[in-house]
Amino acid sequence: MSDPALDLANLPLDYEGFRKLATDKRLGPHEKIGFPPAYREGFEAAILADILAKLPALTCEEGLRVVDIGPGCAGLPRLLIDLCRDRGHTILLIDSPEMLALLPDTPGVTIRCPGLYPKNVGEALSRLGGPADAILCYSVLHYIYLDSNLFDFVDATVAMLAPAGRALIGDIPNHSKRRRFFATKRGQAFHRAFTGSDQPYEVAYETPTPGKIDDAVLTGLVQRAQAAGCDAYLLPQGADLPMANRRDDLLLVRP
Numbered sequence: 682m683s684d685p686a687l688d689l690a691n692l693p694l695d696y697e698g699f700r701k702l703a704t705d706k707r708l709g710p711h712e713k714i715g716f717p718p719a720y721r722e723g724f725e726a727a728i729l730a731d732i733l734a735k736l737p738a739l740t741c742e743e744g745l746r747v748v749d750i751g752p753g754c755a756g757l758p759r760l761l762i763d764l765c766r767d768r769g770h771t772i773l774l775i776d777s778p779e780m781l782a783l784l785p786d787t788p789g790v791t792i793r794c795p796g797l798y799p800k801n802v803g804e805a806l807s808r809l810g811g812p813a814d815a816i817l818c819y820s821v822l823h824y825i826y827l828d829s830n831l832f833d834f835v836d837a838t839v840a841m842l843a844p845a846g847r848a849l850i851g852d853i854p855n856h857s858k859r860r861r862f863f864a865t866k867r868g869q870a871f872h873r874a875f876t877g878s879d880q881p882y883e884v885a886y887e888t889p890t891p892g893k894i895d896d897a898v899l900t901g902l903v904q905r906a907q908a909a910g911c912d913a914y915l916l917p918q919g920a921d922l923p924m925a926n927r928r929d930d931l932l933l934v935r936p
């Protein structure tokens with residue numbers, strides 16, 4: 682009997698859900714990280730450029746300690762690993778063992794830390810061998826929200842940062858921003874062009890949104906990081922990124 686098709690749309694995409702995707706041989710690298718290929722194919726160089734503008738030490742300095750929380754297995758972590766090799770950085774990769782097994786192991790450059798972040802932050806710090814100069818957590822926070830308390834995530838991430846270190850928690854779907862955009866004429870036109878449907882896209886207001894990250898969650902995380910001694914900023918993504926109209930980046934900078 683052939684394998685039943687994997688129902689990507691209804692698979693709960695938490696840490697455990699991604700472990701199943703990682704080992705599913707029917708899926709390509711973008712599908713294994715939960716993206717329809719059209720959302721990422723051809724965009725990875727622009728995404729990396731946007732990341733590097735917010736983490737400039739990665740390209741200006743050498744020999745840094747870098748961390749990627751939830752690298753997945755598609756093109757983005759491969760580009761980052763290449764950059765780390767070229768600049769003499771080491772990069773600690775934190776993801777499930779199944780996902781990490783799909784990434785190249787480059788001796789002297791990559792260090793693996795399998796497990797669920799932020800639970801494994803102690804293990805991460807000891808494998809890193811010192812505090813991190815740059816931390817990236819891209820397109821992951823909304824999944825961490827399903828498994829962990831986001832204040833624990835901010836506390837652990839701030840604790841990993843070296844003085845002058847930066848953490849970019851990028852590509853966060855902001856439900857409030859999404860509602861604001863789709864309530865506009867431009868948003869409705871975008872929706873029509875994307876779906877091919879003429880039906881107006883109804884944007885519900887004044888309803889609870891369990892499990893969604895919104896302005897309130899994000900400003901709470903900003904204040905949590907500030908209270909722990911970091912500068913913290915909510916930033917837009919470059920307009921050439923595929924989900925810039927509904928996602929935000931959170932940048933933490935240790936003074």
Ligand SMILES: C[S@@+](CC[C@H](N)C(=O)[O-])C[C@H]1O[C@@H](n2cnc3c(N)ncnc32)[C@H](O)[C@@H]1O
Pocket residue numbers: 695696699700714715750751752753754755756757758775776777780796797798799818819820821824825828
């Ligand atoms: C949407 S993918 C993003 C991959 C990559 N950062 C990118 O943007 O191409 C999310 C990744 O985060 C990982 N992940 C989810 N929750 C995690 C957690 N609590 N700790 C570590 N990794 C996690 C998943 O296994 C998956 O590889």
